[in-house]
Amino acid sequence: MLDGLTNAPATDLRIEPENVLDPRHYAGVREQGPRLHALPLWCYSSPKFFQAEMEKLFYPGWNMMERLDRVPNKGDFHTLTFMNIPLVMVRGSDDKVRVFANTCRHRGALVAEGSGNCKSFRCPYHAWVYSLEGDLLGAQQYSDGEDVPLVTDENRREFGLIEIPSDSWGGFLFVKFRKGGESLADFLGGLPAVLASHRLEDMVCTNRLVFDMDANWKAFVENYSDGYHIPTVHKDSLARWKAKYTRQPPPPNGNYTIAFAEHEGSQLLLPFPDYVGFPAMPQIEKPWDKGTFFVTIRPGMMMTMGNDGALAFCCEPTGPTTSRLTVSSLFPKSTVARNDFEEIAKNYYRRNGIVVKEDVDISLRQAAGIASPFARMVTLQKLEKPLNQIANWILDKVLGPTA
Template sequence: MLDGLTNAPASDLRIEPENVLDPRHFAAVRAQGPRLHALPLWCYSSPKFFQAEMERLFYPGWNMMERVERVPNKGDFHTLTFMNIPLIMVRGSDDKVRVFANTCRHRGAVIAEGSGNCKNFRCPYHAWVYSLEGDLLGAQQYDDGEDKPIVTDANKREYGLIEIPSESWGGFLFVKFRKGGESLQDFLGEVPARLASHRLEDMVCTKQLVFDMEANWKCFVENYSDGYHIPTVHKDSLARWKAKYTRQAPPPSGNYTIAFAEHDGSQLLLPFPDYVGFPPMPQIDKEWARGTFFTTIRPGMMMTMGNDGALAFRCEPIGPTKSRLTVSSLFPKSTVARNDFEEIAKNYYRRNDMVVREDVDISLKQAAGIASPFARMVTLQKLEKPLNQIANWVLDRVIGKDAA
C-alpha cells in the first residue's frame, strides 16, 4: 500500500526502520517546493533517532538552561537535572557563574541538593571537599595499599569537579556538554542585536510553569511555530488578536527564527477589557514598541516578547516520548518593584494558564495520536512551513547537510 502524498510505503512513516540515519528516509523532507513535509512519524518515538539527536544535536550544541539570577550572590548554588544530567550552577568567590556535573570525582555520589549558599561542597559519601570553583580541596584518608596518598599537590587538579561549558546572554545561562565548536555569540547570530532594546538582562523571572509531558520534544517546539492551529486550539484566546505580520527576519542559515507581529498592546495578555497590563518599556526601539516578537532559538528555546516583558519556553528532551517544558514569566526589575505588580501580574499568569495549557494539551494529543498504527503525516499547509525548516535543521545536524 502506498501513501500517494509521499510516494513511500505508508507503514514506513510510523515504523522505525533498521537504519534510522539513512538519508533516503528523509527525501520528502529535504525536497523543497510548494508542498513540504515534516519528519517521518517514527522520528517522534524512535529510541535510535532520539539517541542520535542527543549525541549529534543536544550534547555538542548550546542549550538554554536557567536564568543567571538563580545564583545572585557569591556562594549561591542551584541544583537541577537537565536532560537527565545532574548539574550544579554556582556563583564562585570570583563572582563568576559556573556549571558543574553534580557527581563526586571519587565514586560518583551527588554532592549537592536543592539551592542555597555555601563556602564549599562536601560529598556526603566520603567527605571529599570541593571549592566553589570546582577544585578539590581535600580527600580525607585517601591512601593506597601502601598508605601512600593517592591525591597529591602534583595531581590534585585532575580530581576537581567536571565543569560543563557555559556562557550567558540576556540573563539566560546556556550550556553545552561537548567542548569545542562555535561560541554562544556565533550560535545566536543576529538575535542579541535584534532584541537588544528589550534588555532581557534587566528582567527577572517572577513565575515558572513546569510540565512533564508524554511527548517527544519536537511536538511542542513545532507547535510553537505552527500558525495553522491557532484558529482551532486558541479560538477563544490567541485567535482573538488582530495582528499584522509585517516584519520577519529573512530565512536564516543559522539557529534561530524571528517574527514580529504588529499590533496594539502585548500578546503576553489577551485582548479583552479585563486583561489590564503594564505600560510599555520606555527604552524599546520605536519600530518594535508596538507589537510582539516571536523568537525560536533552536533546538528547544522559544520566546514571546511583548513591549512589557517576555515569556521564555524551554523544551527539554527526557526520552524518545518524554519531554519537560519550563515556561518562565519575565518582567523588568523596575516593573517588579511597582506596588501593584502582584495584582496586575495575575492577568499575565492567567493568560499563560489558558494559552500554554492549550498548547500542552494539543501537543499531548498529537503525541498520543502518533502512537496509532494508522497515523500518517501528510503535506504541510503553508502556515506550517516552519515545521519543514525545523525538520531540516535537525537533519542537517543528525545526518549531515550534504547527506543525500
C-alpha cells in the same frame, strides 16, 4: 503492513526502518516546493533517532538551561537535572556563574541537593570538599594501602568537579556537553542585536510553569511555530488578537527564527478588558515598542517577547517519547519593584494558565494520536512551513547538510 482497508501507502512512514539514518528516508522532507512535508512519524518515537539527536544535536550544541537570576549572590547554588544529567549551577566567589556535573570525583555521589548558599560543597559520602569554583579542597584519609596520599599538589587539579561549558546571553544561561565548536555568540548570530533594546539581561524570572510531558520534544517546538492551529486550539484566547505579522530576514547561520506582530498592547496578556497590564518599557526602539516578537532559538528555546516583559520556553528532551517544558515569566526589575506588581502580574500568569495549557494539551493529544498504527502525516499547509524548516535543520545536524 495493515490490510487494504486502511489505504496504507507502500512506504509506511510510521514504521521505523532498520537504518533510521539513511538519508533516502527523508527525501520527501528535503524536497522543496509548494508542497512540503514534516519528519516521518518514527522520528517522534524511535530510540535510535532520539540517540542520534542527542549525540549530534544536543550534546555538542548550545542549550538554554536556566536564568542567571536563579543564583543572584556569591555562594548561591541550584541543582537540577537537565536532559537527565544531574547538574549544579553556582555563583562563585569571583561572581562568575559556572555549571558542574553534580557527581563526586571519588565514587560519584551527588555533591549538592536543592538550592541554597554555601562556601563549599562537601560530598555526603566520604567528605570530599570542593570550592565554589570546582577545585578539590580536601579528601580526608585518601591514601593507598601503604598510607601514601593519593591526592597531591601535583595531581590535585585532576580531582576537581567536572565543569560543563557554559555561557550567557540576555540573562539566560546556556550549556553544551562537549567542548569545542562555535561560541555562543557565533551560534546566536545577529539575534542579540535585534533584541538589544528589550534589555533581557535586566529582567528577572517571577514565575515558572513546569510540564513533564508524554511527548517527544519536537511536538511542542513544532506547535510553537505552527500558525495553522491558532484559530482552532486558541479560538477563545490568542486567536482574538488582530495583528499584522512580519518575519525578519533569516540569519546566516539559521540557528534562530524571528517574527514580529504589530499591534497595540501586549500578547503576554489576552485582549479582554479585565486583562490590565504594565506599561511598555520606555527604552524599546521603534517600531518594536508596539507589538510582540516571536523567537525560536534551536533546538529547544522559544520566546514570546512583548513590550512589557517576556515569556521564555525551554523544551528539554528526556526520552524518545517524553520531554520537560519549562515556561518562565520575565519582567524588568523596575516593574517587579512596583507596589502593585503582584496584583497586576496575576493577569499575565492567568493568561499563561490558559494559553500554555492549550498548547501542552494539544501536544499531548498529537503525541498520543501518532502512536496509533493508523497514523499518517500528510502534506503541510502553508502556515505549517516552519515545520519543514525545523525538520531540515534537525536533519542537517543529525545526517549532515544536503548538497
